[in-house]
Amino acid sequence: MVTFFVFCFFSKIMTERLLIKALSGGKNTKIITLNGKKITKMPSALGKLPGLKTLALQNNLIPKVCPELCNLTQLTTLNLGNNLLEEVPEEMKYLVSLKNLHLAGNRICRFAPGACDGLQNLILLNLNNNHLTQLPQEVNRLKSLTHMSINFNQLASIPRELCFLKNLSELQLNYNELKCIPEEIKFLKKLQKLLLARNNIGVLPKELCDLKKLRILDIAGNIIRIFPSGFQDLKLREFYCEGNPLFLQWPEIAKQQENVWSLQEITSRFVINHPAENNPFLMDAMEWYPEIRRIISQRKTCAVCGQYFITTWLECVQFVPPPKAWKISKNLQLVPVRALVCSYKCFTQRDPNLFGIARV
Numbered sequence: 001m002v003t004f005f006v007f008c009f010f011s012k013i014m015t016e017r018l019l020i021k022a023l024s025g026g027k028n029t030k031i032i033t034l035n036g037k038k039i040t041k042m043p044s045a046l047g048k049l050p051g052l053k054t055l056a057l058q059n060n061l062i063p064k065v066c067p068e069l070c071n072l073t074q075l076t077t078l079n080l081g082n083n084l085l086e087e088v089p090e091e092m093k094y095l096v097s098l099k100n101l102h103l104a105g106n107r108i109c110r111f112a113p114g115a116c117d118g119l120q121n122l123i124l125l126n127l128n129n130n131h132l133t134q135l136p137q138e139v140n141r142l143k144s145l146t147h148m149s150i151n152f153n154q155l156a157s158i159p160r161e162l163c164f165l166k167n168l169s170e171l172q173l174n175y176n177e178l179k180c181i182p183e184e185i186k187f188l189k190k191l192q193k194l195l196l197a198r199n200n201i202g203v204l205p206k207e208l209c210d211l212k213k214l215r216i217l218d219i220a221g222n223i224i225r226i227f228p229s230g231f232q233d234l235k236l237r238e239f240y241c242e243g244n245p246l247f248l249q250w251p252e253i254a255k256q257q258e259n260v261w262s263l264q265e266i267t268s269r270f271v272i273n274h275p276a277e278n279n280p281f282l283m284d285a286m287e288w289y290p291e292i293r294r295i296i297s298q299r300k301t302c303a304v305c306g307q308y309f310i311t312t313w314l315e316c317v318q319f320v321p322p323p324k325a326w327k328i329s330k331n332l333q334l335v336p337v338r339a340l341v342c343s344y345k346c347f348t349q350r351d352p353n354l355f356g357i358a359r360v
């Protein structure tokens, strides 16, 4: 016990000394590095360094930030990795110049309310190895963010608001507990790298295929059996998918029955397969009933005849060779891609490469 106190005392003096040295540079001090010094409390003298640009305090024992942090309005890089923080602190909101925030390896399980409010210049956020189970909707305040890394947490979902970070180019969410990806992912138009390895994702939204800039996709270690139609058109450079229960053998051809469509399906098919401009009834209805617009926006296209349909289909799988430009992790010769067929009639006329999937 005594040695422990002596040690703490000693380490405190060391820290103060280093800080005093920094302070002798006065308002001109730009960088402070106090890594691995067993610091348990952030030195409050930091408040006297309003011109500070970089503060590195990783590998210490800091459980919370000091209030004086709010004075560091010119700080561009803050590294508090490997400490004992339990939240993304509210004080962050005053760091209006911050570009890089490293909070990996703490015990963070929440964002304090308002923490994101002032971080409009943040470009990189690293929250790897924490205890987050969800992200607040306020992440949409991080307007400049291009790199977000939240590997090794317990995220069960991604808020759709995250998909409104227009400049995001890299999103790392390996080793979480994600079950699905919001269809709003399509709004991340600059996304180039999406890492989703080791989650519980069963279905990828077809909107993923809208990501024209996507080059690296890792979905290894999920529970995906089949990819959305159009997946093979992604311009990927690297694609990792080992450890998924993919259809790697021809599934048994389903014993289909004659179709019995609902009246709604029959009407909808008739309406949507006739060009709207020749159809005053439809034009009127679209204007007055947003519900119709919604139904129509969710229409699907038959892989055989190309006609639209709404709710009833036969699910098929098509095996396509991965595009030559894709670098793939293992000897994946064919990618199973989902295809929908509008009717039993079309099913009997399908390409021999299309297999029905038995519903269980």
Ligand SMILES: *[C@@H]1O[C@H](CO)[C@@H](O)[C@H](O)[C@H]1NC(C)=O
Pocket (backbone or CB within 6 Å): 044, 045, 046, 047, 048, 068, 071
């Ligand atoms: C922080 O800034 C406030 C004014 O913004 C000032 O009153 C205060 O003294 C500063 N804190 C320190 C520790 O210098």
Ligand SMILES: *[C@@H]1O[C@H](CO)[C@@H](O)[C@H](O)[C@H]1NC(C)=O
Pocket (backbone or CB within 6 Å): 143, 144, 145, 167
């Ligand atoms: C997004 O990126 C563009 C191009 O790099 C840049 O001009 C723009 O300011 C960025 N937007 C935000 C909100 O940072």
Ligand SMILES: [Zn+2]
Pocket (backbone or CB within 6 Å): 302, 303, 304, 305, 306, 307, 341, 342, 343, 346
């Ligand atoms: Zn058809």
